[in-house]
Amino acid sequence: MKEKWAVIDIGSNTIRLVIYIKSQSGSYKEAENIKTVARLNQFLTSKNELRQEGINLLIDILQGFKEILFFHQVTTVYCTATATIRQSKNQAEIQSLVKERTGFDMKILSEKEEAYFGYYAVTHSTPIDTGITIDMGGGSTEITYFESRKLMQYHSFPFGVVSLKKQFVKNNPITVEERNRLAEFIQASFAQLPWLKNLQVPVIAIGGSARNIAQIDQNFKKYPIAGIHQYIMSYSDLQKIQLYLGQLTVEQLEKVEGLSKDRADIIVPALEVFVGLCEYSQSYSFLFSKKGLRDGISMKTSEMDDVLLTTDQIINNSVLELLIDYGVDPAHASHRARLAETLFDEVCSHYACENKGVLRTFVIRGAELYYLGQYIDDDSSSQHTFYLLANQSINGLLHKDRLKLAYIASFKNKTLLKQYFAPFSDWFTKKEMEDIRLAGAVAKLAAALDASKRGIVKKIHLKETANDSLQLMVYCQRNPFVEQYETEKHIRQLEKVLRKAIQINFISCE
Structure with a gap:
């Protein structure tokens, strides 16, 4: 059984019960969120005592929450109260009644x-x-x-x-x-x-x-x-x-x-x-x-430390949650990301992009989450990937950046990308759109280079040839027949962005 715990938040306007479940990634996830409007503040007397009517209402709500917690088999409950109870001169009496009638140890939070x-x-x-x-x-x-x-x-x-x-x-x-x-x-x-x-x-x-x-x-x-x-x-x-x-x-x-x-x-x-x-x-x-x-309260309880996370760490934790939630092997996603990072650096020798360092980070994460929507339907992986990433909160990513990640991770071709861009034409400049297209093409090719999920591609190098075309040197172990077929099929998306032909050469490094 998954680890569960709950937080009861007794506010002055609303009282809310939230049940959390510990996910496979180790982070918490909100499973249930139940709210009731109580307006306890209106039951405070001029002497700052909570009237019996307000106390009865509070206990009735908490007893209802207790039934819900029993149904969901939650035994660890953090019951907290804020301003109205904190301001009440009869708070000790309220705490005692809550404990007696519901079994909850109500903690009154300080300011x-x-x-x-x-x-x-x-x-x-x-x-x-x-x-x-x-x-x-x-x-x-x-x-x-x-x-x-x-x-x-x-x-x-x-x-x-x-x-x-x-x-x-x-x-x-x-x-x-x-x-x-x-x-x-x-x-x-x-x-x-x-x-x-x-x-x-x-x-x-x-x-x-x-x-x-x-x-x-x-x-x-x-x-x-x-x-x-x-x-x-x-x-x-x-x-x-x-x-x-x-x-x-x-x-x-x-x-x-x-x-x-x-x-x-x-x-x-x-x-x-x-x-x-x-x-x-x-x-x-x-x-x-x-x-x-x-x-x-939930984060502090589950993390048990005071480490200050960077934005990158917050986003990385969110990406890991997505991978686990949608059944993607994190090791496979990590290898695909490394391929995308190497390929992006090679490509940037032949393409001028804005904010290269920022775009590289998006390429890496886009490759990790590439075609996440396969979890729903393989035939429409791009559409499902775009919708899932564009329409769900990702901690650490503002909405425009979340959209950018969705474009890269769902990239299939220019035509479909233009359809995705249509409702957001005023969000991005023309150059930003071109850079996103490049990043998507790189993420797509990285996925092709690990099509069999064996991690056999070890090194990539992109070099110019005498006839102004490019040659992609792919160094790999074991037979790369799957990777070779998929790479040859999808290389044209990168060719179109770079406006150059790319020859592919798979080389054994065993």
């Missing part, structure tokens, strides 16, 4: 712990080396600043989307006066943090409100690929959504595509905070991270 786990998830799943994180819940807002992936500063504000709405928004829709008072409060709050001012680094937002804003923006733009993890918006994008949503009633907001009905009444205060943060920090890149508090 620092809550901020830390969000930062940890972001720095282990995105390519951002230096940035600001904001995790806005129902009753608190955690902000961190990290530099070279190291946590430098953190702060927890005792307000969230639910409490801000309760304090500042009485009318439907919000009035100009209410918005001005809210904006003044937000700027005054940020002014308490001089280290945050004018940082001019990306803002990475965590949580349901940020997720909904990213979804709304994608709907506005008719975004052509799936996934919101590592989705980037500009400051002007945020302002446009702020202007649009700010004039709508709650009833109208409930009909906005991408906005969850249960967040319709609290999305405007969230936008005010996000826009205010970008203004105060002079940050004009707003990125959404699907990985947050719960993932940070």
